[in-house]
Amino acid sequence: MSFEFFGGTSPVDVGPVYEGERIRGKQMYIEFGGPKVEKHFELCRVNQDATDGKVTIIGPDIKDMEEGSSVPIGIHIEVAGPQLEEDLEAVFERRIHEFCNFVNGIMHLNQRYTNWMRLSKTAYEKGFDSLNILGAILIRLFKAELPIIEKAQVTFYTDAEKIKEPHAMAMKVYNARDERARGLHDEDVDMYYGCVLCQSFAPTHACCITPDRTSLCGSINWFDARAAAKVDPKGPLYEVPPGECLDAFAGEFSGVNDMIKKRSLGEISRIYLYSGMEFPHTSCGCFEAIDFFIPETGVGHGIIDRSHNGVALNGLPFSAMANQTGGGKQMPGFNGISIQYILSPKFQQYDGGIKMVVWMGKTVKDRIYELLPEDLRDKIATEEDVSDLNDLPAWLEKVKHPIIETEEYKAAVAGVEEEEEWEEEGAMMPVGTVGMTIPGVGGAGGFKVILKNCKIHAESIIIKKIESRRGKKK
Numbered sequence: 001m002s003f004e005f006f007g008g009t010s011p012v013d014v015g016p017v018y019e020g021e022r023i024r025g026k027q028m029y030i031e032f033g034g035p036k037v038e039k040h041f042e043l044c045r046v047n048q049d050a051t052d053g054k055v056t057i058i059g060p061d062i063k064d065m066e067e068g069s070s071v072p073i074g075i076h077i078e079v080a081g082p083q084l085e086e087d088l089e090a091v092f093e094r095r096i097h098e099f100c101n102f103v104n105g106i107m108h109l110n111q112r113y114t115n116w117m118r119l120s121k122t123a124y125e126k127g128f129d130s131l132n133i134l135g136a137i138l139i140r141l142f143k144a145e146l147p148i149i150e151k152a153q154v155t156f157y158t159d160a161e162k163i164k165e166p167h168a169m170a171m172k173v174y175n176a177r178d179e180r181a182r183g184l185h186d187e188d189v190d191m192y193y194g195c196v197l198c199q200s201f202a203p204t205h206a207c208c209i210t211p212d213r214t215s216l217c218g219s220i221n222w223f224d225a226r227a228a229a230k231v232d233p234k235g236p237l238y239e240v241p242p243g244e245c246l247d248a249f250a251g252e253f254s255g256v257n258d259m260i261k262k263r264s265l266g267e268i269s270r271i272y273l274y275s276g277m278e279f280p281h282t283s284c285g286c287f288e289a290i291d292f293f294i295p296e297t298g299v300g301h302g303i304i305d306r307s308h309n310g311v312a313l314n315g316l317p318f319s320a321m322a323n324q325t326g327g328g329k330q331m332p333g334f335n336g337i338s339i340q341y342i343l344s345p346k347f348q349q350y351d352g353g354i355k356m357v358v359w360m361g362k363t364v365k366d367r368i369y370e371l372l373p374e375d376l377r378d379k380i381a382t383e384e385d386v387s388d389l390n391d392l393p394a395w396l397e398k399v400k401h402p403i404i405e406t407e408e409y410k411a412a413v414a415g416v417e418e419e420e421e422w423e424e425e426g427a428m429m430p431v432g433t434v435g436m437t438i439p440g441v442g443g444a445g446g447f448k449v450i451l452k453n454c455k456i457h458a459e460s461i462i463i464k465k466i467e468s469r470r471g472k473k474k
């Protein structure tokens with residue numbers, strides 16, 4: 001549909017039908033934010049003095065930008081209305097993702113300080129040559145879709161220098177929101193919340209947001225979800241009564257199971273809130289980080305976030321693991337998470353918790369270093385300490401990581417040594433040995449597939465069932 005706003009008519013159509021549109025590198029005119037750009041953010045704040053309809057651009061506008069370039073972007077939306085409260089800011093902010101994606105010719109990904117947006121060449125050729133157009137569209141959509149917003153103004157920052165101050169201010173706001181959420185735990189409340197905003201990308205995905213489990217996009221905590229469900233009970237965020245607690249340690253609740261069954265249209269029927277290995281929470285594609293199992297350690301995990309450059313300890317970059325993790329499926333061994341959840345005492349407790357994290361990308365570890373348990377933080381390796389999986393056991397022994405005391409780790413290390421001996425005895429070329437783990441489906445422990453002495457054809461394929469050793473209280 002064509003879209004009219006107070007400044008004129010949009011040169012491109014706008015509507016929910018365009019959500020999910022992909023803009024590849026070759027099709028893009030300009031890229032805003034994303035991994036190639038140092039500073040970028042999007043923020044929504046309540047400001048009762050906002051001037052309705054005002055759009056400000058601080059820095060070059062689209063028509064002044066070089067085709068194919070990646071540029072900074074700060075999107076600061078200020079909203080006003082008598083019923084607005086601070087708790088609603090994060091939820092409004094998350095709608096920036098949805099509303100930008102309504103525009104035919106814009107693809108928006110992620111949130112907060114990882115936002116990433118592309119404008120297509122086609123949209124530019126049709127006349128989408130100014131951020132004023134996007135600002136006017138956002139203002140109109142915010143007011144139309146969220147009627148409690150009476151006034152809205154938008155400021156865009158595209159200048160690499162001038163974005164620094166508002167970026168620092170936005171980081172402060174995100175941190176304050178996260179800090180507040182850390183003081184509350186799942187047992188302190190009698191209501192959880194759900195969110196289906198990402199179903200346009202991952203139709204079987206629904207987030208369950210609890211005090212300990214901030215949404216995996218990192219942008220909606222329990223307080224935010226509660227405020228959103230209160231003002232718009234029929235909206236994308238809704239109440240989830242936890243119901244009967246079926247397993248407190250795993251985080252299984254009858255009400256959460258009922259919710260996921262209904263919202264995934266029967267595709268998924270059980271969720272363990274505190275496990276990435278058995279009946280894990282689904283992941284859409286917006287997760288801040290990935291918690292991944294490292295089978296060679298028996299029970300150890302690694303964590304990588306979006307800002308990580310290069311590969312993780314398992315040899316995979318974030319993008320490859322994200323493909324494996326996302327899409328709304330349950331994928332034991334690969335779990336999309338928020339950074340905030342890593343700091344919860346319930347973090348994957350069913351799998352051994354934070355004590356079984358042996359490796360973290362430096363970007364995520366630097367961010368939460370001070371908040372990690374003091375006796376553990378220097379024992380978790382980053383890519384600067386260990387970049388080759390074969391060197392991990394030596395590191396873990398050196399720092400006396402708690403994993404080395406576990407039966408699972410001892411058995412896994414013994415298994416690797418056994419395989420190496422086998423190769424020596426058989427005088428085979430170790431170069432041809434390939435091991436990989438296939439995660440189980442729907443909560444099973446998975447399989448390890450080892451291809452030995454393979455040159456062109458594999459001479460043997462060993463498929464080992466990995467016995468589940470999880471669910472032990474530590």
Ligand code: SF4
Pocket residue numbers: 094195196197198199206207215216217218219220284286287
């Ligand atoms: S990741 Fe979850 S909480 Fe965040 S917008 Fe998507 S569905 Fe909602």
